[in-house]
Amino acid sequence: MKRLLTFLSLAIANLSFGQNCNCDSLFLQTQKIVEDNYAGWFDKVTTSNQTAYNEWTVKHYSLSKKINTDSSCAKQIQEWITFFKDKHLRIKYNKPKEFSDNKTEPKNFQILTTNLTQSQINNYYSKAKKLDLIEGIYESSSYKLGITQVKPNLFYATIINTENENWKVGEVKLVIKKIGTKYEGAFYEGDKSDISTHKVQVVDNILDFDIVFYEKTFPIVKTKRDITEYEMSKDRYAPSLTFKNDVAIWRFPSFENNTYEQIAYLLKKYKDKLEATPYWILDMSNNSGGDYSIGLQLLEYIYTNPIIFYNAEMRLTKSNFDIWYKSYISTYYESLDSAGKNKLDVRFNKMKANYDKMYNEDGKPTDTLKMEKAKPFPKKIALLINENTISSGELFTMVARQSNKVVVVGVNSGGMMDYGNVVHYKTACSTFRLQLPTNRQLWLDTGFSVDKEGIRPDIYLKGSDWTEQAIKIIKK
Template identity: 25%
Template structure:
């Protein structure tokens, strides 16, 4: 009996490995279309009676081309052309990090061949922060740079807040620099929120698309030891609801709007300025939506990127290991009334992109 189980396991591993090495473009194209149509939270919002015919034509055209495409790079361009139809940067095929590391110059070359759904001029030639930091500009103003909300940044941000509690608690003006912050995880910026708080915060939660694959993905996360107990409880509740509602959206919180009230309002800071640009996106925009509700906050710069409506992106195994397939499985309850994708969040005070002294300009505005 043990020998039979061992042989069966080896066979399954070999079969799985062969599938993973399948870089036939047609197979990967069909796999991608199937997974996106079944699991993407925005699929039925984006494909409707008005564009169904044009979308089918595009899909069939790319399908035909995939039969003749044998090169990994060319197939990547083809696959990405299809996902770009949805105009959602959270939905994408991307080249695996190992492939990008092996061929560092390929990605920018290939991306030039992909039809863009959002054309922006280059960002300002500003010197941007490379890591989270806190700097005292003078006795009145702090500059806090938060260039990323990726999960590995959380410890850095927590540490900065903890080490500088005395300074934070007595400095009246803060400038929070979010330029170039393409997001990550909402929990990463959570230590900032109590300092901004002045009144009840309205939060529009996410609702999740219930599908067999999305359930499997979340069940795998429940086995992950790095996921804390609070997150596991939330995921487990979502999975239970999904299983009862396959083929529809579920809302684990049960409310369309959640109001958050904190116990106290900090005396300092008195005023907080956020500096944003066209590359402020995703979780950074989520922070902006919360911050805008504070009486302390003013937003400076230019419109943010606009990449927040569909989120909670999950990785899906695809046949060819040179590719990663990423699909957002949730949508915001802000929709359809208040979309942000490809629009962005408008600043309270616009700063010209060519202004070279943005930080100093904001400092003078705060301190006057």
């Protein structure tokens, strides 16, 4: 299929993207990225609508030439993108930062050191007449810190041990100031690239640094809280699990951030109770997506019969591969030993041999999961969806509903799953990025589509209290 062979295409060849931040130039750059790399391109622009696409593009390019503000330009290009009817494909616009005379960029800061050893820190604690509430030994999965007072109302958290290669024992990870009876602190990023200020509090055995939490291991406190549950109480994206008589009620706002570890924690803590609870609610309403495999931790409870998983094909351009690798793979790759790297190298070399193709790494449209047996409980599961259930939330729903235990209730989902594996392309202007799906789901070849109208529930619900309605449905 021929592309738009007008002055637009000719202009693209002559663009100097690094220099030109005019809206018409950004439009042309975006057009080229989409046409060359978008996984849905061959589905969305065909011989039947080629003329309509060309006319649409010429129209919006002409409009872009009249725009001279960033925000209006972003809206204009996004309007052009609506032709593709894909909510994953969009312009990400970040308003330029405004700096006052008191703010400078980049931030200049120095990593402090005390060079205190754990023995010296322990000696300090033993000799102190009275330790401040903030002082003590604190631990997380990556750090062991000793907080000591360096001058009145000023405290340093010295690293005793760390798993982060960017940091060394004896360096100061946190700087905390006491103002009256309250605290505020400076947090240094793990890669030492930035510093931020936060409210700080000690809640029983937990140092709450607003964006990160540490558990106090010395001195021992009378009341101990579970740090995972404390983190979850502060995280609006965290899953939750409550029990109401013979019903377990799960809520999943997202499949991002720390959700995998949090679900694993809940499954372990409440294992016995979950296996004795006959009815479950899986509330996926307003689930904003992420990694749907996080939800698959529940599959042993959901499973009744073989489950079909549709594979995807990637529009494997060099730029798609490079951005995907840098965004999702490079850090993991560098952590591997030579054998692990060699194994991935074989995979990547095969991918690179298929540049400029739609590449199905699995070599088949579907895979089938079979388990030895189904768990007796739960007997019945209601899975709630609404118009804000999108992306991986929809994909999890498609997998779960194949179980004979599951009934999907609510209203149609948001319709945002036919194309995924999103990467972000930079443009000539730092305030603009293009969010672009690189994968195409192979269920499209069967005529099925999620994006057209979303996933339909088995039973539609009205009103506000969906949980109670769902309980009645599964108990019939």
